Amino acid sequence: MKVLYILTGLILFLSVLTEVQAQEPELIYRLQPGESYFLESDLQQSTHSESIDSEEISFYNLTRLEFSVDSVDNDGHIYMSVRYRDLLISMLAPQMDIDISSASGRDTMLTEMVDMLEQGTFNMAMSARGEMVSLVGLEQLFASLASFEASDTTEQQVVIKTLEEAYGPDALRSFCSLFLYIYPVINPMSNWTNDISYYFNTKAVKMVNRYYLTKSSEESVVIQGMGMLNSMQEFYETTGMGKVKSAVSGSQTYDFKVDPESGWLQRCVSHQRVIIETTILESRFLPPGLKIPSYAETTFEVTGGKLKQASKTEKK
Numbered sequence: 260m261k262v263l264y265i266l267t268g269l270i271l272f273l274s275v276l277t278e279v280q281a282q283e284p285e286l287i288y289r290l291q292p293g294e295s296y297f298l299e300s301d302l303q304q305s306t307h308s309e310s311i312d313s314e315e316i317s318f319y320n321l322t323r324l325e326f327s328v329d330s331v332d333n334d335g336h337i338y339m340s341v342r343y344r345d346l347l348i349s350m351l352a353p354q355m356d357i358d359i360s361s362a363s364g365r366d367t368m369l370t371e372m373v374d375m376l377e378q379g380t381f382n383m384a385m386s387a388r389g390e391m392v393s394l395v396g397l398e399q400l401f402a403s404l405a406s407f408e409a410s411d412t413t414e415q416q417v418v419i420k421t422l423e424e425a426y427g428p429d430a431l432r433s434f435c436s437l438f439l440y441i442y443p444v445i446n447p448m449s450n451w452t453n454d455i456s457y458y459f460n461t462k463a464v465k466m467v468n469r470y471y472l473t474k475s476s477e478e479s480v481v482i483q484g485m486g487m488l489n490s491m492q493e494f495y496e497t498t499g500m501g502k503v504k505s506a507v508s509g510s511q512t513y514d515f516k517v518d519p520e521s522g523w524l525q526r527c528v529s530h531q532r533v534i535i536e537t538t539i540l541e542s543r544f545l546p547p548g549l550k551i552p553s554y555a556e557t558t559f560e561v562t563g564g565k566l567k568q569a570s571k572t573e574k575k
Contacts, residue, residue: 284447284480285447286442286443286472286480286482287335287387287388287522288385288387288442288521289387290337290521294327295325295566295568296326296328296521296523296566297325297563298326298439298524298561298562298563299322299323299345299561299563300320300434300438300561301560302319302558303317304316304558305556306554307553308552308553314553315354316351317352318349319348320349321345322343322426323346324341324342325341325342325344326341327339334386335387336384336386337384338383339384340382342379343379343426344377346376347373348361348425349363361373366418368418372418372422375403375404375407380396381400385440389439391432391436391439394428401423401428404419405419429461432458433456433457433458436456437455437511437559439524441468441470441482441513441515443470448472449472450472451469455468457488459488459533459555460535462494462505464489465489466487467487467488468486469486471483478519479516479517479519479525480518482517483512484512485511486511486512487510488507488533493505493506500539501541501542501543501544502539502541502542503538503542504538505536506536508534512529512530512531514527515527518564523565524561526560526563527559527562528558529558529561530558531559532554532555532556533555534553535552535553535554535555536551537550537551538550
């Protein structure tokens, strides 16, 4: 009799567990070959440095990425052709006499190189969780910018470096890690952690993102998150101040809404705060050991969706 009670209780427990699991959505990407998706990112960043000049830098970056699904393998890896579209980049730093914008018409070389990026196509693959597996062709696309005929090669190098920091391979990996690699290893799961490498001003730092499934409906799935970033080592470099070392730390918040059918992002608002502590090692102007903190506040507004397929009439 006791055995019967135990078995009955076990069956009831398993049925309840199965019901709870069924209520939680499977958090993966379900993209099909032939489908196309987009992500649009509006990034606004302000940086303040407590140096002698109290530098203030404002940075704005508008990015549209279009992903065409080519194939999906048996492991769930999704292979896509990717294109940049509608790029806009601007930077204002009065103390450094910098005022550039790809949309102003003043910076011809910057505008033309942005146009070149928009004409290129590259390939990437990601897992069903959103983790980037491979990236091919973007480095070659940036290498082609070096062939741009320019009378001022110094300006050309500055422009290429600026574009690499905003749209290059490391920048794209960071962007995809923040806004595509958001799903857990095991399903179903209501909270989980993903570790990523994130590039902040070309510096690779470790970032730990913790996510929480907060709402699920037929219209959207809501996931919230908090990220903590920390440099695993100090960075040594030579700048206008002299030889310095720096350490990076910070945090980031996320509010995701994703499509329950495809798993693709509908909208995310994310706020990031990063602290960079620079220590003077050797300088003609400043004493060794002097610590100079700077702060970067960044707001990301990312929207996404499925691209409508052109009809046969439109194609003609």
